[in-house]
Amino acid sequence: MPANASAKNPPEERLVNLVVALVATEQGLTKDTILTSVSGYREQSEAGASKDALEKMFERDKESLRRLGVPIETIGDWADPDDLREARYRVPTAEYELPEDIVFTPPELALLNLAGGVWSESSMSADARSGLRKIRALGIAVDEPIIGYSPRISLREPSFAPLQQAIEQSRVVTFGYLKPGEAAARTRHIQPLALVEYEGRWHVYGADLDAAADRTFLLLRIVDDVVITRESFDPALREGAGERALAGLEDVAKRNRALLEVNPGTEAALRLSRRALPADQGIRVPYVDVHVFADELASYGPEVRVVEPAVLREQVILRLEAARSAHGGIV
């Protein structure tokens, strides 16, 4: 493409020049004006780049900037809104800038600094730092940093990022989901509404289109790539979804209560009794997922015995048997 071959200025210069131009204009600039006057396009116009190539470059640049959150407004012909030949483009300052009346106090900034530091290696970490930079650029004094605490969130599941993107864009996703005890993964079609960490595990909550009901899925059980489809859904469905997801999980935990006997003074007693309700004999511990809870209980070996429910007891026994035979059994 001649337009690229003759480009001397790096693309980021052109992108920033475009933002400066579009923010500075009140009534908007036509595509022709942009291509002949904004630095980056202008040089290539003058060097004889084809109009077609320049227009394609402009379209790509607009997309790139929108992904950065730069709100580019298209003002079409009022008589024929679909006719974009005479369209004008602008970036409304009020949409672009952090609103003037948003002011952060020094204690707020100290808290945000702590909050922004919780993400360990993940794209969320870069996003948090970038967001903090924008806020710090408002030139606010900061209180003494909050010391003594180092909270961290790990994101090990590769499905997290595409699910988050699908929620932002209100788009249907598909993914393979492997339930314990099932031989093969099944493909699910979901309108994803919220991501929830509950008891240290990430879940996606959404409307399951096959089941025609709201469902919660463990990210650990998503076995292949999450595909974001072109099908979108009403963003209004997302309102309050986090609360609904949380309430749903708490509801399940209320209904599922295991009766356990624990040996006092052991790891099992320490870890389980914090979540437990007293029972006549032993303790009652709420749980959300029978397989996840069975994993934990199996790890305690002889330190805990499941009295009921039977399904949980069976799952723990299955795990202990598998662990025993995998390690040569008892001679």
Place this chain on the structure above:
Amino acid sequence: MTARKPLVATDRAALMLQLVPYLIGKGEVSIAEAADEFDVTPAQMRAMVETLTVIGLPGNGGYWQMANELFDIDWDLLDERDIIVITNSVGLERAPKLTAREAAALLTGLQMARAIPGVGDTDLFNGLLAKLARGASSTPAEVILAPGPVDAVRDAVAEALQRGVAVSFTYKAPDAAPTTRTVDPVKVQIATGEWYLQGWCHLRQAMRTFHLDRVSALELTDIPIEHGEDPVPGWFESGTGDIVARIRFPETMAPLLGDYLDRATVETADGVSIATMHVADEHSLRRLAARRAGIVEILEPESARRAAATWAEAGLVQYR
């Protein structure tokens, strides 16, 4: 700090859009400080600032821009003292709104910070949530952290940190007898709902990490902290164990092993991974083997392999 990934043009443009308000807010700032703030090298920061000076308003009717239509900096200060000062600005003075992703990352981080005793009150948090929502260019995806249980031990540790006094408590490590410890609290590490206290252990005369779930009978002492400035150990006392362990598991199951693999060397062939790691005691492995039954197999040491089988058998005996 995090490893610096190569930036694509769009990333560099995003940084430039943040650079102008930052420089204007600062008035005068060194290359080093600005590079640190933007997670770039000083050379990259210098290049960004130089690039800024060719950015400006569109030229009229094919003419090049006038000097006052471009960003400009004090070149003498930059060349002689590595200091950046903007002398002419043509827009972009106020920081851009947060992207949905940036807002989500901060909103979720705030939920985590909220679990810390004594850090901010409800008004402070609610005010921040509202400001971040209004400062975002589009609605962030909801990323929710369920609140953990309220806990007296956590509150007491917070108070000890604040007052700068040592705490005494009973500590029951797995597979070990309980011990009584006196500890100068230095830092509380929080991850996946688990809280760890790091501090100077008077008994061991060294920095140690304690899982708060295994702490009981915690009391504040009147002993002022003497080791509060000491460097805390890494996330765990990683790689300090004398025992070399090897475990085998299907490659796809690696996420289930979480923290364990942070400290391991992993080799994978034909979808099967073998991790080699140092552990402090071999008892912890039998718990892992039972938790991940059918997925994880302990290969070495042989004693840990046998212990895993015995542990599972001892659990099974209860059901006969």
